[in-house]
Amino acid sequence: MNRHQQWIAFATIVRKEIVRFLRIWTQTLLPPAVTMSLYFVVFGKLLGDRIQDFGDFTYIEFIVPGLVMMSVITNSFSNVASSFFSSKFQRSVEELLVSPVPDWLIVAAYVVGGAARGLIVGVVVLLVSLFFTKLQLHSLALVILFFILTALTFATAGFTNGMLARKFDDIAIVPTFVLTPLTYFGGVFYSIELLPGIWPTVSRANPILYMVNGLRYGFLGVSDIPVPVGIVILVIFLVVLFGFNLWLMKKGHGLRS
Helix, strand or coil, rough: CCCCCHHHHHHHHHHHHHHHHHHHHHCCHCCCCCCHHHHHHHHHHHCHCCCCCCCEEEEHHHHHHHHHCCCCHHHHHHHHHHHHHHHHHCHHHHHHCCCCCCCHHHHHHHHHHHHHHHHHHHHHHHHHHHCCCCCCCCHHHHHHHHHHHHHHHHHHHHHHHHHHCCCCHHHHHHHHHHHHHHHHHCCCCCCCCHHHCHHHHHHHHHHHHHHHHHHHHHHCCCCCCCHHHHHHHHHHHHHHHHHHHHHHHHHHCCCCC
16 A cells, blocks of 8 residues: 555544544543533532642642543543454454555554544543633643643553453453552542652552643643653553554454454
8 A cells, every 4th residue: 555545544444433432422522521520529629628729729720630631541542442342343343454454554543543532532521620620731732742642542552452352341341440440549639749658659650640640740830750751651651552452463363263
């Protein structure tokens, strides 16, 4: 395939993925907005008024970046995992496999399509947060960078989940038993400086901590960790996961009998 044909193939897959989740927006975009609204009400307003301020910021201002990042992570991951596994289950992915479309392009297109959902949901949650608090902006460049890198990284991880899954139940295992615990212990609702003993050190092994704090620094200008470290970790995860997916595609794991 020449570059023009590759671009057409890439754009077609991405468009298919975006149209897929936009067509059912009441299931893909609306629920995260409602869920995060409940977080803002319960944690931000009802409990937030009883929690001391974090420096120059109220509690709800402090948790907004973390909740936004949580929505980006879960939606980017789940979109690709469910979409690609459905293609495997329905055997429609075989049409791609027998076409001249290279493996790297298939992975990239699914990842970009899933990242698009994560970014849209993140923007929706940001807009919802305006009903509960005011937003500050310390660095627009860092906000955009962490938005995009996080969405791409977890969309790539979702592709891995879709490749390795053998039944629909396997799609829910990683979000339930891996992503959710890591997210809740990733500094969304607290600063690791408040943790006692060795727990701040243990928390630094959680990659989501760096993503949450990176976005928080972009909005508020405060972070528990060095922001460049978070960028490096995201890039490493993205490259490693993308390479692993290419290896799975080449091997035909779960794709060829």
